[in-house]
Amino acid sequence: xxxxxxxxxxxxxxxxxxxxxxLKVSITGRSIGLLGPNGAGKTTLIRVLxxxxxxxxxxAKVFGEDVTSSSRAIRGMIGYMPEVDAFVPGLSAxxxxxxxxxxxxxxxxxxxxxAHETLFYVGLGEARxxxxxxxxxxxxxxxxxxxxxxxxxxxxxxxxxxxxxxxPARVKMxxxxxxxRDSGEMHLILSSHLLRDVEECCEEVxxxxxxxxxAFCNLAEERQANTRFLNMEVLGxxxxxxxxxxxxxxxxxxxxxxxxxxxxxxxxxxRDLYRLADEHRVQIRRLDHRRDSLQDIFLKALENGTxxxx
Amino acid sequence: xxxxERSFKGYTGALTPSWRRFLVLPxxxxxxxxxxxxxxxxxxxxxxxxxxxxxxIYIRHNLRILEVFGATPADFGxxxxxxxxxxxxxxxxxTFALVLVAGPPLISxxxxxxxxxxxxxxxxxxxxxxxxxLAVLVILLSPVTWIPQLLNYGLQGYLAGNGWFADNLxxxxxxxxxxxxxxxxxxxxxxxxxxxxxxxTMARLLFFSIFFILSIFGSIIAEGMRLxxxxxxxxxxxxxxxxxxxxxxxxxxNAHFPPAWAGWVTLAAVCALSLRMLAGKVxxxxxxxx
Numbered sequence: 001x002x003x004x005x006x007x008x009x010x011x012x013x014x015x016x017x018x019x020x021x022x023l024k025v026s027i028t029g030r031s032i033g034l035l036g037p038n039g040a041g042k043t044t045l046i047r048v049l050x051x052x053x054x055x056x057x058x059x060a061k062v063f064g065e066d067v068t069s070s071s072r073a074i075r076g077m078i079g080y081m082p083e084v085d086a087f088v089p090g091l092s093a094x095x096x097x098x099x100x101x102x103x104x105x106x107x108x109x110x111x112x113x114x115a116h117e118t119l120f121y122v123g124l125g126e127a128r129x130x131x132x133x134x135x136x137x138x139x140x141x142x143x144x145x146x147x148x149x150x151x152x153x154x155x156x157x158x159x160x161x162x163x164x165x166x167x168p169a170r171v172k173m174x175x176x177x178x179x180x181r182d183s184g185e186m187h188l189i190l191s192s193h194l195l196r197d198v199e200e201c202c203e204e205v206x207x208x209x210x211x212x213x214x215a216f217c218n219l220a221e222e223r224q225a226n227t228r229f230l231n232m233e234v235l236g237x238x239x240x241x242x243x244x245x246x247x248x249x250x251x252x253x254x255x256x257x258x259x260x261x262x263x264x265x266x267x268x269x270x271r272d273l274y275r276l277a278d279e280h281r282v283q284i285r286r287l288d289h290r291r292d293s294l295q296d297i298f299l300k301a302l303e304n305g306t307x308x309x310x
Numbered sequence: 311x312x313x314x315e316r317s318f319k320g321y322t323g324a325l326t327p328s329w330r331r332f333l334v335l336p337x338x339x340x341x342x343x344x345x346x347x348x349x350x351x352x353x354x355x356x357x358x359x360x361x362x363x364x365x366x367i368y369i370r371h372n373l374r375i376l377e378v379f380g381a382t383p384a385d386f387g388x389x390x391x392x393x394x395x396x397x398x399x400x401x402x403x404x405t406f407a408l409v410l411v412a413g414p415p416l417i418s419x420x421x422x423x424x425x426x427x428x429x430x431x432x433x434x435x436x437x438x439x440x441x442x443x444l445a446v447l448v449i450l451l452s453p454v455t456w457i458p459q460l461l462n463y464g465l466q467g468y469l470a471g472n473g474w475f476a477d478n479l480x481x482x483x484x485x486x487x488x489x490x491x492x493x494x495x496x497x498x499x500x501x502x503x504x505x506x507x508x509x510x511t512m513a514r515l516l517f518f519s520i521f522f523i524l525s526i527f528g529s530i531i532a533e534g535m536r537l538x539x540x541x542x543x544x545x546x547x548x549x550x551x552x553x554x555x556x557x558x559x560x561x562x563x564n565a566h567f568p569p570a571w572a573g574w575v576t577l578a579a580v581c582a583l584s585l586r587m588l589a590g591k592v593x594x595x596x597x598x599x600x
Contacts, residue, residue: 050431052594072328072433080431086424090342102334104432105325114321121318147428152321185320 002064003028004155004187005049009058012048012211019044020211023058027206029218031181033198034191035298036208042191043083045208046157049189050080063154076105079148079186083159085140087132093119093143094128097150104151114150122146122176138169145176149186156180157189162197170197177201199294207301215301222297230270230289232260236282244276258285331434335442336449339416343450349411353454356404360458363397367462371469389466389474391481391557398459398485398553402492402546405451406521412450413500414513416443417592422508430594440501440588447497456489484556492549495577498584499545505591521545532566539568545580548573 003026010023020041034042047053048060051071060067062074088096094115101111119128122142127135135143141161148156161177162170178201181188190201198205199219207215234241238258245252245262252262264270270287277284343349369375370386387393420426429439463482467475500517507513524543531540541547547567554561555570 047595050594052427052430072435075431076325076433078431080427082424082427082431084424086428088425088428089419089423091338095338099334099338100428100432102326102337103331103429103434105328105331106321107324107326110321110323117319149318151432152319180318183318185318 001028003061004032004063005189006061006064007058008060010045010048010055010060011057012044012053013056014044014053018211020048023208023211023213025206025213025216027204029187029202029204030184031188031190031202031204033202033205033219034189034208035195035198035205035294036193036214037302038193039210040208041211042193042208043159044211046080046159046189046191049074049157050078051075077154079151079153079156081144081148081156081158081161083163083191085137086144087140089133090131092129092131093124093135093146096132096143097146100147101150106151111150118146118150121149123172137164138166138172141165141169141173142176145173149180153186155187155189157191159191160193161190162192162194174200195294195298205294205297207298209302215297217297219294228264230262230264230273230287232262232273232284233286234258234260234277234282235285237280238282241276241280241282244280245273248272248276328433332438332442333445335439336446339443339446340449343412343446346411349408352404352407352411353450356401356408356454357458359397359400359404360454360462363458363462364465367466367469389470389478391478391484391554391559394459394463394481394485395550395553395557395559397462398455398488398557399550401455401459402549405455405492406496406546408450408454409447409496409500410514410517413447413497414504414507414517415510416446417501417504418508418510418513421505421591426592427594436589436592440585440592443501444494444497447500448493451493451497452489455493456486459485459489480556480558484553484558488549488553488556491552491574491577495545495549495580498581498588502584502587502591505588536566538566539572541567542572542576545576548576552577 005025005027007023007025010020011018012020023045034045036042044053048055049062049067051067051074054068063077065074065077067074088099091099094112097115097118098108098111101114102108106114116125116128119125122145124139124142124146127139132140132143141163145158145161148158158177162173165173174197177188177190180186181201188201190198192198203220204218205216206213235258238254238260242252242254242260245260248268249265250262250268252260254260273287274284276282344353366386367389370383370389376382420429426439430436460482463478463485467478499520503513503517503520507516525546528540528543528547531537531543541551551561551567551570551573553559555573561567561570
């Protein structure tokens with residue numbers, strides 16, 4: 001299967017500053033989150049993928065096409081929602097979308113039809129004859145999304161799509177992105193510094209820190225792996241119970257107040273723990289899966305990155 | 311009323327050829343430009359010289375009307391390149407006003423509203439973007455410059471007969487080449503100014519200064535210091551020099567002008583400088599140095 005994005009030792013220098021360094025990753029998932037603190041290089045990486053900046057070293061490919069030699073072909077397959085407020089003044093929403101559609105190669109009649117459809121899809125149907133200058137921030141975010149999808153791209157790149165939105169508008173935007181993802185029509189790259197946005201919309205996450213790849217993980221696999229990690233709180237003779245748990249092949253570590261952390265090996269289920277607890281007259285007062293949230297992954301990645309450089 | 315489903319559908323149909331997508335830009339820009347009453351009024355005024363020229367050509371060949379006014383064809387002077395040059399010069403002045411209104415906002419409005427990434431994230435290059443913006447001005451100016459002039463030239467040839475047309479092919483070619491030289495020069499300067507100065511008013515002021523303040527300096531140098539090369543600062547003067555050369559009109563002996571080739575070199579240099587400025591400014595994102 002052709003990778004959606006493939007980076008091979010990608011590096012970028014702008015104005016004598018190294019912005020991206022040694023990025024190496026192959027992304028095949030349907031929805032990819034691009035995470036990182038401010039200034040990590042997320043937006044710059046997007047601009048490299050769009051062909052706005054040429055790599056100083058290494059290479060970047062989108063759907064197997066090189067960003068330097070096939071920039072035009074790549075831009076034909078991409079829909080881009082920029083981070084900053086961007087529009088063409090003096091046009092109504094429907095005319096603006098038609099304009100963007102025609103620039104992407106849609107025939108005029110089709111562009112007009114799709115402009116209406118897309119505006120209804122993003123929830124701006126009632127405002128389609130209004131001039132863009134009169135739009136609120138939330139509406140402008142949605143029109144930016146609409147212009148990015150009107151030509152039905154294979155890859156939709158969104159740079160901070162919930163920037164500046166109030167909570168209800170953010171929820172609407174996230175729901176819209178999830179709908180686009182679930183429609184299966186296109187791949188998504190969502191760049192954000194908001195972990196929740198990425199967690200709610202993406203399957204894979206790429207964490208950037210100071211222009212380097214700090215982590216790359218599949219969120220679903222990560223969640224699956226977490227189901228083997230347990231936190232427990234027991235009341236009773238913890239020593240005998242712990243020995244019995246070791247006998248099952250579990251690795252464990254205890255702390256005060258009867259708290260135990262353990263890893264279940266393959267073939268051992270939670271019901272086995274309850275059986276052992278019953279045999280050793282121990283009460284299990286609390287049992288939950290470790291939730292290694294995206295925040296943990298993110299913080300670990302940043303910490304590792306800092307340690308590597310120290 | 312059409313009811314639109316709230317669902318997203320992919321598009322798998324044919325796309326338009328990429329070579330003609332730059333024409334989408336004028337298709338959407340022109341209606342907006344004509345929304346301005348000031349521009350529309352100026353545009354109509356710009357058509358007047360050609361109409362007057364048409365009337366003169368018609369009357370000059372209509373003996374009945376001449377009899378009514380007691381005039382003869384000789385009263386209108388000979389139908390040479392000089393006749394056409396006079397009207398071309400008036401039209402160039404009026405088209406300058408049109409470009410002053412329509413030109414400076416063309417790129418600056420995209421820069422101010424950070425619209426350039428929206429264009430360049432699509433299969434549209436920087437060259438096509440500039441071509442599209444240039445096409446806006448070329449499409450606007452053609453109907454008030456070389457097209458009516460060429461029609462009048464055709465009318466004169468038809469009414470004069472006796473091989474006038476064949477004898478004066480130079481005038482026809484001169485009208486087309488000279489008008490295109492003017493359109494390209496004035497348009498590229500307007501676009502370069504528009505890409506450099508983001509505020510419309512400031513851009514208009516700069517555009518005006520390039521033509522008038524520089525021409526005053528040029529004239530002072532040429533007339534005051536008797537240095538004909540000073541006129542190269544006078545872009546309108548250089549356009550006049552190019553047109554007079556193309557139409558075979560001799561430069562008056564008392565006018566301090568450099569040779570005709572200097573006109574061409576000046577216009578080419580101005581166009582090259584404008585393109586250089588556009589190449590530096592028309593980018594999806596600017597890299598901040600330092």
